[in-house]
Amino acid sequence: MKHLITVAILVVLGTLGVHAGLGTLGLLPEQASLQAIAVDKLLDVHLWLISFLFSLIVMTLAYSLAVFRRRKGETGEGAHMEGNTTLEIFWTMIPLLAVVFLAFIGAASLGEIRRIDPSALQVNVLAGQWYWQYQYPEYGIVSTELYLPVDRQVNLQMTSNDVIHSFWVPEFRVKQDLVPGQTTELRVTPNMVGEFRVLCAELCGTSHAYMESAVFVVTEEDFAAWVESQQSTAEVDPLLLGQQLVQRYGCTACHSIDGSQRTGPTWAGVFESVIPLADGTTIIADREYLIQSIINPNLHIVEGYNPNVMPSFASVLDQTQVEAIASYLETLK
Amino acid sequence: MKKFFALGLVRGLSWEIIGTALGIGFVTLVRLLIGLPAWKAEPAVVFGALLGALFFLVGVGAVDDWFKWAVGRETGEHFDDSHPGWRRYFGASLDHKVIGIQYLVLSLILMSVGGLFALIFRTELAEVQMQFLTLNQYNTLMSLHGMVMIVSILLGIAAYMNYLVPLLIGARDMAFPRLNAFSFWIAVPAGLILLSSLFLGGFDTGWTGYPPLSARAPLGMQMFFLGVSLAGFSSIFGGLNILATVIRLRAPGMTPFKMPIFVWAALATSLISLTATQLIGLSFQMVMLQRLFGMGFFDPAKGGNPVLFQHLFWFYSHPAVYVFVLPGLGLISELLPVFVRKPLFGYRWVAMSSLGIALVGFLVWGHHMFTSGMAEYLRVPFMYSTLLVAVPTGVKFFSWVGTVWRGKITFETPMLFLLASIVVFLLGGLTGPPNATVSTDLHLHDTYYIVGHFHDTMFGGYIFPFFAALYFWFPKMTGKRLNERLGQLQFWLITPSFVVLSLWMMRVGLLGMRRRIADYDAALGFEASHLVMTVAGFLIGLSLIVFFINVWYSLKKGPPAIGNLWNSRSPEWQVASPMPVHNYDQPFEVVGEPYDYGLPGSQYIRFKGEK
Numbered sequence: 052m053k054h055l056i057t058v059a060i061l062v063v064l065g066t067l068g069v070h071a072g073l074g075t076l077g078l079l080p081e082q083a084s085l086q087a088i089a090v091d092k093l094l095d096v097h098l099w100l101i102s103f104l105f106s107l108i109v110m111t112l113a114y115s116l117a118v119f120r121r122r123k124g125e126t127g128e129g130a131h132m133e134g135n136t137t138l139e140i141f142w143t144m145i146p147l148l149a150v151v152f153l154a155f156i157g158a159a160s161l162g163e164i165r166r167i168d169p170s171a172l173q174v175n176v177l178a179g180q181w182y183w184q185y186q187y188p189e190y191g192i193v194s195t196e197l198y199l200p201v202d203r204q205v206n207l208q209m210t211s212n213d214v215i216h217s218f219w220v221p222e223f224r225v226k227q228d229l230v231p232g233q234t235t236e237l238r239v240t241p242n243m244v245g246e247f248r249v250l251c252a253e254l255c256g257t258s259h260a261y262m263e264s265a266v267f268v269v270t271e272e273d274f275a276a277w278v279e280s281q282q283s284t285a286e287v288d289p290l291l292l293g294q295q296l297v298q299r300y301g302c303t304a305c306h307s308i309d310g311s312q313r314t315g316p317t318w319a320g321v322f323e324s325v326i327p328l329a330d331g332t333t334i335i336a337d338r339e340y341l342i343q344s345i346i347n348p349n350l351h352i353v354e355g356y357n358p359n360v361m362p363s364f365a366s367v368l369d370q371t372q373v374e375a376i377a378s379y380l381e382t383l384k
Numbered sequence: 385m386k387k388f389f390a391l392g393l394v395r396g397l398s399w400e401i402i403g404t405a406l407g408i409g410f411v412t413l414v415r416l417l418i419g420l421p422a423w424k425a426e427p428a429v430v431f432g433a434l435l436g437a438l439f440f441l442v443g444v445g446a447v448d449d450w451f452k453w454a455v456g457r458e459t460g461e462h463f464d465d466s467h468p469g470w471r472r473y474f475g476a477s478l479d480h481k482v483i484g485i486q487y488l489v490l491s492l493i494l495m496s497v498g499g500l501f502a503l504i505f506r507t508e509l510a511e512v513q514m515q516f517l518t519l520n521q522y523n524t525l526m527s528l529h530g531m532v533m534i535v536s537i538l539l540g541i542a543a544y545m546n547y548l549v550p551l552l553i554g555a556r557d558m559a560f561p562r563l564n565a566f567s568f569w570i571a572v573p574a575g576l577i578l579l580s581s582l583f584l585g586g587f588d589t590g591w592t593g594y595p596p597l598s599a600r601a602p603l604g605m606q607m608f609f610l611g612v613s614l615a616g617f618s619s620i621f622g623g624l625n626i627l628a629t630v631i632r633l634r635a636p637g638m639t640p641f642k643m644p645i646f647v648w649a650a651l652a653t654s655l656i657s658l659t660a661t662q663l664i665g666l667s668f669q670m671v672m673l674q675r676l677f678g679m680g681f682f683d684p685a686k687g688g689n690p691v692l693f694q695h696l697f698w699f700y701s702h703p704a705v706y707v708f709v710l711p712g713l714g715l716i717s718e719l720l721p722v723f724v725r726k727p728l729f730g731y732r733w734v735a736m737s738s739l740g741i742a743l744v745g746f747l748v749w750g751h752h753m754f755t756s757g758m759a760e761y762l763r764v765p766f767m768y769s770t771l772l773v774a775v776p777t778g779v780k781f782f783s784w785v786g787t788v789w790r791g792k793i794t795f796e797t798p799m800l801f802l803l804a805s806i807v808v809f810l811l812g813g814l815t816g817p818p819n820a821t822v823s824t825d826l827h828l829h830d831t832y833y834i835v836g837h838f839h840d841t842m843f844g845g846y847i848f849p850f851f852a853a854l855y856f857w858f859p860k861m862t863g864k865r866l867n868e869r870l871g872q873l874q875f876w877l878i879t880p881s882f883v884v885l886s887l888w889m890m891r892v893g894l895l896g897m898r899r900r901i902a903d904y905d906a907a908l909g910f911e912a913s914h915l916v917m918t919v920a921g922f923l924i925g926l927s928l929i930v931f932f933i934n935v936w937y938s939l940k941k942g943p944p945a946i947g948n949l950w951n952s953r954s955p956e957w958q959v960a961s962p963m964p965v966h967n968y969d970q971p972f973e974v975v976g977e978p979y980d981y982g983l984p985g986s987q988y989i990r991f992k993g994e995k
């Protein structure tokens with residue numbers, strides 16, 4: 052009995068100690084969404100359980116080792132205890148109940164983070180090796196940076212151009228994969244103004260580590276101002292528009308303008324140059340070729356590159372936009 | 385020279401080279417004949433590797449007897465053992481003890497290779513930005529580390545199951561000795577093919593090989609798929625063999641609840657590997673076919689579905705983690721009573737908990753896919769089933785604590801490793817539920833938290849028990865004791881560094897460190913943590929070197945193992961070490977309970993002709 056009381060005290064102290072220790076360690080990034088609040092709340096229940104069960108097993112074990120160890124010169128065997136059915140039933144049933152309870156609050160927490168706000172802002176997310184692209188159908192904007200108004204739910208409708216990627220902002224907690232040929236949904240309600248990073252969380256090839264983009268959570272007014280500034284770019288001169296488009300659509304992730312090598316050929320000096328093709332022929336890179344390369348990339352494959360790497364932009368860009376990009380490419384020396 | 389080529393392994397390797405060349409030539413010839421461009425690396429190399437593996441099996445002699453039976457020739461009970469001494473281990477043998485040790489050595493070799501890979505990319509991670517690896521090299525090493533370790537673990541548990549199960553149940557050998565030899569030898573070309581991916585462009589998908597990424601990866605991907613598929617046969621046949629052995633060949637009087645507890649664990653493990661391994665083979669082969677013949681199983685452009693792969697893959701790969709840990713947990717339960725001199729607490733409950741874990745383990749695979757885009761309504765059921773695994777696992781922990789309570793505890797090296805197993809596996813187990821409840825998993829999935837969590841389960845459930853068992857049974861295998869001082873040194877090197885490593889992994893994961901990234905943003909502030917983890921990794925490597933030195937030194941200079949070293953009740957310790965060639969000269973009969981330590985006058989077994 053004396054043993055059991057000591058162990059019980061140790062377990063209680065251990066539980067409090069471990070939980071307090073975990074608390075001071077700083078285990079989570081900033082909490083920047085409503086979903087993060089729900090996740091962190093459930094995580095804290097887990098931490099209490101972990102602290103308790105860890106102390107229960109380790110304290111009892113450590114106590115046994117310290118008190119029941121074989122002393123110098125001692126002989127003989129341990130107590131002959133084969134088991135205890137009541138005890139076994141007890142420590143099967145209690146965890147069973149605990150598990151059902153945990154699953155129950157787990158489901159409630161899931162319900163919380165999946166709560167749908169009908170007035171949510173819709174953003175279509177398109178990912179590819181290795182870029183992020185955000186389309187705002189309400190405003191006709193496409194951007195490589197994600198701008199979100201604070202305190203309003205955003206409904207991310209996501210798909211991938213090539214392999215599986217995963218959308219994750221650690222400060223928002225929740226993540227969701229983007230699967231080619233399928234649209235997945237993620238809903239987040241940012242509740243803190245600030246700048247964060249979208250990280251691709253699913254291994255998507257060599258440059259996976261660098262597949263990031265910025266997220267700006269801004270006030271309602273700043274968001275409106277940003278929308279306006281984005282929409283007005285459509286009216287500026289084609290060269291500037293082209294330059295903005297190639298960044299917005301992630302072209303520059305694969306193409307450099309300074310001659311350096313990326314996934315695709317560099318654009319430096321491409322206009323009017325002689326391009327060797329994979330089928331052994333050559334072609335002059337006139338305006339027509341540039342336009343075809345954008346809307347139908349598999350028509351001509353440049354030597355040393357593979358087909359199906361560059362996505363087709365036929366359905367994403369309209370005629371003026373393609374023309375603007377071509378005009379911009381023509382200026383690159 | 386002639387003697388060298390008489391070694392089965394050397395013959396097998398020579399045949400493998402010939403087979404590979406023939407396979408490559410054959411595909412090229414066929415392509416030429418049907419008017420395609422003759423040289424295409426992928427089909428040629430895949431077929432060559434496959435043929436090479438089959439040639440290896442013929443060359444090494446693992447299928448000799450089946451050929452003889454096919455033409456109606458008689459064969460002996462054993463392959464004729466023309467190679468005495470150490471040479472025995474380099475060729476096909478039918479003795480389960482030899483095969484067990486072959487498995488053990490191959491497992492240790494792969495463990496070292498996989499560990500080396502980890503140290504290489506861990507060094508790269510110590511600082512931000514890429515220092516000496518390219519992104520593709522990083523991904524290849526990281527991916528191979530995973531799969532090489534998994535194969536090493538599968539071989540390691542096969543080693544113990546092979547060596548121990550017949551001894552523990554009093555059988556002369558396994559039920560199907562030839563299948564047993566085949567299961568081992570197929571793992572050799574499988575391992576070689578797996579490692580060859582390193583030289584064939586590597587691959588960048590991680591050990592999970594998800595398409596569409598794996599459908600586009602370099603040629604190394606195919607070698608990975610093929611190597612794993614072949615290694616799968618080793619698991620499937622091995623599982624079948626253990627099941628048949630345990631069901632058919634137990635000593636008289638050994639009713640199910642008088643079996644040593646490790647045998648229960650082996651049984652549960654084998655049930656899983658016999659019935660689930662096919663699914664990982666299937667999913668991998670489907671991607672192979674997609675790459676070779678354009679079958680669009682997982683290609684959305686052809687109506688395929690990438691998420692289907694994940695279902696098939698995890699239907700094996702979740703139960704597989706129980707294949708990795710159940711034998712280790714069985715070893716803990718098996719050995720703990722010896723060092724605390726008390727019966728295993730609640731033997732029947734522990735035995736049933738292994739089966740319980742194995743069965744529930746089949747229903748939980750979806751917890752790897754909470755973010756995958758699978759049907760949303762599947763999330764909650766998978767959360768319930770996953771959390772349910774905690775119940776039988778809890779039974780094991782409580783039973784260990786109950787066993788240690790009021791024992792007469794001693795602290796030899798095996799016991800130290802057992803204690804570390806319990807604590808580390810506890811860390812792994814307790815950090816599991818946050819991945820089971822969906823909302824928290826949406827944060828944790830694909831981060832270093834997961835990496836830390838499963839390394840805890842693998843070390844606690846496999847690595848530490850593996851060493852406990854090795855220190856315990858090495859004398860039985862070799863007749864020499866391992867050095868106790870070096871054993872303690874190894875223990876004190878590996879344990880603290882591993883605990884630090886895994887806890888740090890979980891911490892940076894929670895803070896936002898994604899898994900499988902070659903490089904990370906300096907702004908995250910993880911550089912110091914990564915340095916700590918890298919140093920810890922190297923200390924673990926050092927502990928392995930100490931272990932190998934110990935093996936080498938003890939084989940040369942170690943004291944001979946005489947008598948019942950650990951004062952164990954188990955039958956194999958009642959006879960001489962190393963174990964006689966045909967196991968027990970006298971068959972034994974079970975007359976009592978296996979773990980009645982502390983009950984005066986009790987007896988577990990009685991040899992024939994003995995009172």
Ligand SMILES: [Cu+2]
Pocket residue numbers: 179181215216217251252253254255259262
């Ligand atoms: Cu990605």
Ligand SMILES: [Cu+2]
Pocket residue numbers: 701702705748749751752
């Ligand atoms: Cu799992």
